[in-house]
Amino acid sequence: MAFLPIMLLADAKDNSITYGFLTMLPPLVAIILAFLTRNVIFSLFMGIFTGTFMVNITGSNVFVAFFNAFVDMSEKMVGSLADSWNAGIVLQVLTIGGMIAVITKMGGPRAIAQKLAKRAKTPASAQIYTWIMGFFIFFDDYANSLIVGPIMRPVTDKLKVSREKLAFIIDSTAAPIAGLALISTWVGYELSLIKDAYAILGQPEVNAFAVFVETLPYRFYNILMLAFVFFSAYTLREFGPMHKAALRAHETGHVSNPKSKGVMNQENSFMLPKDGIEYSIYNAIIPIAVLIIVAIVGFYLNGLSSLEGEVLKAVEAAPYSFYAIRECFGSADASVVIFEAALLASLVAIGMGLQQKIFDIHDAIETWVFGAKALVITAVILILAWSLSAVMKEVGTAHYLVTVLSHSTPQFILPSIIFILGSIISFSTGTSYGTMGILMPLTIPLASAVGINTGLEGTDLHSYIVLNIGAVLTGAIFGDHCSPISDTSILSSMAASCDHMDHISTQMYYAVFVGAVAVLFGYLPAAFGVPVYILLPLGLLVIFLVIRFYGKPYFKA
Template identity: 80%
Template structure:
């Protein structure tokens, strides 16, 4: 018997008392295995199984308990996917993946990139236009990396810009922008985690999309990293290993490190490339994405109004286009359904546009769309496992135990920083921000709620404090992802830029750690003391600029 025989109680608070420190086993197993195996799917799977075994342990024998644990784990996975909200999230993620594949096949994103690339005449403008492209391809970090790199590589090579810098700009504008975008392949996953975690503290009717929007000012790392790229490109100043790479490329003409072989990194996905002879049009990307955004906005309003009741509904009907009406409608909308519907409709628009232009046949269009869906199946798997782990931790009382253990001993001001650092460590070890969010979010919101209550925060301040910690989870995961040599987006950025992967990581790591440090000192630490974000963000931006201006060195010959 792996655990003492315990009669499972029906209430999670009682379970946390009965299991005691054993309630930490599911998340700890997932985290430790993530360090060891660097495989988030396997780690989450075993973490779930360890929890269901605790729940299923019987007086008979280990094998019977294992059987019941496996059955319970399977039922939790099915239950996670059977939930209407979760099913909508999975469908929207997969559908957006299909839409991205279709518009990429049509050459739309490439046309946008080429339009901007033609205007890049200097090293500064080439880097700035690469940075700007990241904002255009905001909906997916993978698409961002794969589209921008091959287009800008000839331009940056001509202007003697190091491939390491190109890979950094692409990587630094992929996940940070996708994480901030209101409509992307990330949003559904993040909304589901937020909603599920709030449900665990007795707030099942919380507006997850509203919480997501409120976290945006607290995404210090994302915002400051985007600013860092801009200031560095604008001033043409670098420091650390990136300065050596930039100086080498400009003075010797070696855009890649001659000591490393980057030929193996020069790969593109031929299936996603447009056919020869296809005329690239920016409208092949702009129209489907515009349709996605417009349909989603209209859908949020209509879906939300249909869910309103009583006096609120009467007030909205009396003045349907007021700020109050829009706010209440968006707050009541089911984001999982609306974004799925918008993504499905925009996919149909993209396919019709491609058929009309004879870019592909109907069979090829559907095959491409399905390929895009399959590319994001791994995301659906992580989603289901993360939801299941959350359900297991809720049943064994992990959050309740941590709340009891830490709410009285954890200083209020340090928790957001601890969450940010812990998220970065997990993400670094696993190479994925998705899995990190799935592990940390179910623990962070209950813990932040308890710490805030214990320190006597008023309801409004408590709400803002929880939002701050949610932002720390979402950005800490991206920070660790930027530092990790096994990060999927970092690998894609290296491939798309034809840059040796470890050259990319070694140069980017220095910058990521610097921006992460500023995010703590000018962000999460003072924000926990209720310093307004309107002060903290300008302060962080000023620090970033001053360091680049006075510590960074110009690498161009005068």
């Protein structure tokens, strides 16, 4: 296997030879069950069990193998959570969830939205301010939906913006922004997947944060979708089912489809501010600013403490240079830093609420715990995804895959295949997280092997791997936008008080279009070596021209 770029674990290599195609069973079981059951937790669970059963069925006693497989599976789950990096990510996610609940209870995000709402005088400005709010709530996709929708809905209703368009804006500024943000509930998980997959290549010390940052220009779907929302709002032009909804709202005043009966409403006493309190923008700005500032400083200091040798000397010589910041941020333990920053921000938020007598200490802790509990399902998916990755390492899935496909897969097509496959899995499961957990351990070794087999090396090989990582992370979001069982899409429908299938049917038309542009003007030419600084402006131009000349106006001033 001279084409392999690294040394894989001996056991994994031996298992890939022993089991052959059967090494694909764990991820295939997870993917197929995701299609059939549309339940990512059950699918990941069964994928893990399939792998542990394979490595334990060495004798003729199936019952013993079944028992040993269950024990092995349990150990892998415990081992995943016992890892300090993984534990930090779980704590980070739960802590940010608690902080979100507290600042929402204090009315801070609502105060900011109300100030923006006062400036919205036209349908275009109402949509653009909703879009801007999505950027402000960058740290979590759930928080985006829970906060932005209920606040902006009265404004968009008054200006006759359809509920379908409101739900689309909310959904399109949730996961795409959280996936791009350097500080969010997503980043720790994405970093862990990247780090874990590089470990399969024999590179456990990879600078995962630096790789993550390098993928940002290649998040074609995220970037183009955000631009699509702005262009359509600014020009007041729509096409497809969304145009019909816009005409209905503008001409009849029916912001919701009168034929639909399944309007979803979002009401939750824990996430709504108390009656009678005075909303202050500082109740959101200060805790979030603490989170961001402490995280940035923490990245630098934590990374600096881990540097050594010539790199440390170079950083000490110019501590505030771009090189120093890049090296420190890249070497930082993001899982620990963001957890610490979120914990401090939570304490600041609780302290502010107590000082203003918005709640007592009992209510504050209860609200924080509720916010953390809301993201427990995310922690479960994380643990299962890590465990599935560990199983695939053990049975040698990645080794088998690169052996079979590295010579037969054209270099130029792999990123597009990864993007489409990610969208299919995400569509069937309704979750981006599970999709990333299934695909990332396969994508990085495969991209590395395909790249080396086609003559790439050094910087070119690294850039090719980064491109494919971007395809995984954005394909998962694209499929999520099209899926009727997506949690963020359901939340967006609830937040906009929109019929869920009305939201999906109007959004899918736009998502498929932007996804096609991402492939044709993004991943395909990028795999041929076209620079991203050419592709992004080209993609943005295509999006604008289609909206301008294919989209139809529906509003007359």
